Amino acid sequence: MILQQLVNGLTLGSLYALIALGYTMVYGVLLMINFAHSEILMAGAFASCLLLGSPWLQSNSPGVAIVLAMLGGLLISALLALLMERLAYRPLRRAGRLAPLISAIGVSIFLQNAVFLFISDQSLAYPQIFPIRHFETVGVEINSLQLLILGVAVGLMITLHLFVNRTRLGTAIRATAQDASTASLMGIPVNGIIALTFLIGGALGGVAGALNGMYYGTIKYNMGFVPGLKAFTAAVLGGIGNIAGAMWGGFILGILESLAAGLLPNGSDWKDVIAFSILIIVLLFRPEGLFGRHVPDKV
Amino acid sequence: MRGVTMRTLVGILAAGLLSAGGCGPQEKVVRIALALPLTGDIAALGQGIKRACELALEEAHPKNRFPAFRLEIKAFDDRSDPKEAVDVANRIVSDPRVVAVIGHFNSGCSIPAAQVYARGGLPMISPAASNPKLTLQQLDPGWKYPKSVFRVNTTDDIQGAYAGDFAVKNLKLSRACIIHDKSAYGQGVAEEFRKRFEANGGRTLSFDGISVADKDFNALLTRLRDLSPQMIYFGGDYAGGGLVVRQARGVGEKAAIMLSEANLDPEFLRVAGPAAEGCYLTFLGSPSDLTPTAQSFVEAYKARYPGVEMRAYDHYGYEAMNIVLSVMEKSGPDRARILAALPGLRYQGVLGETRFDEKGDTLNKKITLFRVKDGKFQPLR
Numbered sequence: 018m019i020l021q022q023l024v025n026g027l028t029l030g031s032l033y034a035l036i037a038l039g040y041t042m043v044y045g046v047l048l049m050i051n052f053a054h055s056e057i058l059m060a061g062a063f064a065s066c067l068l069l070g071s072p073w074l075q076s077n078s079p080g081v082a083i084v085l086a087m088l089g090g091l092l093i094s095a096l097l098a099l100l101m102e103r104l105a106y107r108p109l110r111r112a113g114r115l116a117p118l119i120s121a122i123g124v125s126i127f128l129q130n131a132v133f134l135f136i137s138d139q140s141l142a143y144p145q146i147f148p149i150r151h152f153e154t155v156g157v158e159i160n161s162l163q164l165l166i167l168g169v170a171v172g173l174m175i176t177l178h179l180f181v182n183r184t185r186l187g188t189a190i191r192a193t194a195q196d197a198s199t200a201s202l203m204g205i206p207v208n209g210i211i212a213l214t215f216l217i218g219g220a221l222g223g224v225a226g227a228l229n230g231m232y233y234g235t236i237k238y239n240m241g242f243v244p245g246l247k248a249f250t251a252a253v254l255g256g257i258g259n260i261a262g263a264m265w266g267g268f269i270l271g272i273l274e275s276l277a278a279g280l281l282p283n284g285s286d287w288k289d290v291i292a293f294s295i296l297i298i299v300l301l302f303r304p305e306g307l308f309g310r311h312v313p314d315k316v
Numbered sequence: 317m318r319g320v321t322m323r324t325l326v327g328i329l330a331a332g333l334l335s336a337g338g339c340g341p342q343e344k345v346v347r348i349a350l351a352l353p354l355t356g357d358i359a360a361l362g363q364g365i366k367r368a369c370e371l372a373l374e375e376a377h378p379k380n381r382f383p384a385f386r387l388e389i390k391a392f393d394d395r396s397d398p399k400e401a402v403d404v405a406n407r408i409v410s411d412p413r414v415v416a417v418i419g420h421f422n423s424g425c426s427i428p429a430a431q432v433y434a435r436g437g438l439p440m441i442s443p444a445a446s447n448p449k450l451t452l453q454q455l456d457p458g459w460k461y462p463k464s465v466f467r468v469n470t471t472d473d474i475q476g477a478y479a480g481d482f483a484v485k486n487l488k489l490s491r492a493c494i495i496h497d498k499s500a501y502g503q504g505v506a507e508e509f510r511k512r513f514e515a516n517g518g519r520t521l522s523f524d525g526i527s528v529a530d531k532d533f534n535a536l537l538t539r540l541r542d543l544s545p546q547m548i549y550f551g552g553d554y555a556g557g558g559l560v561v562r563q564a565r566g567v568g569e570k571a572a573i574m575l576s577e578a579n580l581d582p583e584f585l586r587v588a589g590p591a592a593e594g595c596y597l598t599f600l601g602s603p604s605d606l607t608p609t610a611q612s613f614v615e616a617y618k619a620r621y622p623g624v625e626m627r628a629y630d631h632y633g634y635e636a637m638n639i640v641l642s643v644m645e646k647s648g649p650d651r652a653r654i655l656a657a658l659p660g661l662r663y664q665g666v667l668g669e670t671r672f673d674e675k676g677d678t679l680n681k682k683i684t685l686f687r688v689k690d691g692k693f694q695p696l697r
Contacts, residue, residue: 018539018542021538022535022538022539025532025534025535025538026535028534029532029534133355138355138359138360139359139360139583140555140558140583140586140587141586142586142587142589145589149566151568158567158568160566233531233532233559233562233563234559234562234587234589235558235559235586235587237357239357240531242529243529243530243531244531274535275534275535276535277535278533278535278536278539279535279536279538279539280539282522283522283523283524283525284524284535284536284539285524285525285526285527285533285535285536286498286524286525288535289527
């Protein structure tokens with residue numbers, strides 16, 4: 018029973034974690050919360066869904082179609098994030114911290130309404146490409162979709178971890194996050210690095226959107242809002258700005274929600290109360306989050 | 317003889333001049349407000365009712381039923397949000413040209429908004445809100461306003477009881493898990509079901525609320541599966557119902573599933589997919605395609621809006637609008653006089669005969685039962 022709920026929680030948590038990475042990476046380099054990130058998730062879901070419905074993907078085998086659709090969602094979301102940074106945030110880089118925040122909310126409203134008006138104001142059914150198979154071991158049941166989500170999410174997170182810690186570009190990202198002006202003195206193209214973090218965050222968000230669509234079977238113009246909010250919470254829980262923190266935060270939040278809803282009678286009424294109470298308690302004792310480092314104010 | 321004809325002629329001319337003058341800028345405008353969810357999760361249902369009301373008004377125009385003033389519809393969007401609904405209600409009440417309001421759709425919106433309309437003495441006819449509290453609140457000793465709430469659909473105490481009877485007496489099921497979407501409507505109908513189900517000897521294993529926006533109910537449904545119920549009852553609209561059914565079958569739930577009427581929508585079938593097969597649904601009254609008296613409306617609607625899918629409450633919106641029009645024909649465009657005429661109304665329309673009881677609820681208490689078969693809603697009885 019607990020193991021079964023852990024499986025539910027891990028699946029949910031890996032989706033949260035993928036989205037949370039987008040929030041935390043942008044915060045790391047810009048100290049800005051990109052509230053339009055939830056719409057990147059939505060865009061990835063729509064792009065992959067429309068691709069899957071298109072005739073030239075349906076002729077392929079299911080495996081190829083899924084990979085291509087996910088790549089399509091990834092590409093559209095990454096480009097959208099890049100465009101967002103260039104048009105809505107970069108011009109406001111020196112305008113104080115409130116202006117880009119408001120700009121982000123504006124972008125979010127704009128994108129939701131654009132999809133509402135031009136694509137659909139209703140739920141779209143996400144095509145089911147392969148029959149869902151159930152596997153059972155030691156009393157725990159897991160289906161092929163959950164395995165796919167866990168596999169893709171964990172794979173992407175390991176890749177990201179290696180990229181950030183083992184490559185020159187990754188080092189440049191970390192340097193920019195530590196101190197942008199010193200990094201630029203060392204010859205790092207800070208503007209390019211900031212664009213790169215948006216690109217990576219957007220790509221992960223797009224994949225998360227596609228997986229979200231597959232898992233729940235429907236997509237809608239406002240589908241990004243709640244997962245976005247939860248993922249943001251996960252990023253704060255793990256320590257915003259910290260990449261490992263976002264991953265752990267996502268898993269912890271997903272598992273907490275599933276255990277609360279799955280083990281307590283009336284738990285689904287209380288799961289948000291429980292999850293957010295734990296968030297508050299953690300922040301009371303560790304305001305920097307579980308994995309964040311305390312950074313003294315730069316004066 | 318000759319003089320008489322001359323005088324008639326002059327009279328006709330004068331009348332023509334007067335009415336021509338009436339089309340000028342000082343022409344009197346009378347409004348019927350629509351307060352419906354036009355955007356948001358269940359926008360499709362609100363948009364359908366709006367189309368039906370506009371159709372009713374268009375049909376009234378060529379017959380020139382209201383020569384003394386220009387009648388128009390003004391639509392307001394409550395986004396299914398109670399806070400928004402109260403704001404909309406305040407705007408509607410403060411417009412003196414509005415003589416009646418059709419709406420709201422959700423019980424959660426209708427209940428607080430009704431108090432605003434009552435304060436302004438504005439008659440309100442809901443085409444869909446089904447929580448009994450909407451009209452019951454007027455009998456509260458603290459209710460100091462005129463009774464101004466009416467509805468053309470029947471209520472959830474009738475629907476929940478019907479479902480509770482059917483589950484125990486016809487399906488012979490006695491162990492149920494109940495889920496609702498935490499809305500005034502969803503929770504209300506789930507409680508009514510529970511009351512009757514337990515009175516019939518059934519046992520409720522669990523009673524849970526879900527936040528529809530979460531989309532993920534796997535944890536809850538896994539727990540319910542392990543309680544091994546014989547049936548699951550869901551109270552709420554299709555935004556949650558489709559997902560619950562899909563995920564319940566996904567975690568291997570084999571129990572019968574029964575849902576309240578706001579799931580009788582093509583979108584429920586789209587979201588639930590093949591999992592919808594075999595689900596039972598109750599509907600308030602009967603849908604337009606099964607109502608003999610509604611056939612002319614169905615034809616007119618399809619002719620006016622070709623290619624548009626009809627929604628479950630369109631004929632209720634049409635009826636509510638026509639009731640307002642017919643009352644206004646006799647009593648004129650005045651809030652208080654319309655309000656005075658509604659309780660004694662006997663109206664023959666697309667829903668059959670509509671009369672209101674002392675609370676303002678329709679006496680037409682029919683419920684229809686459906687089962688999903690081959691991806692379609694099939695009426696059972």
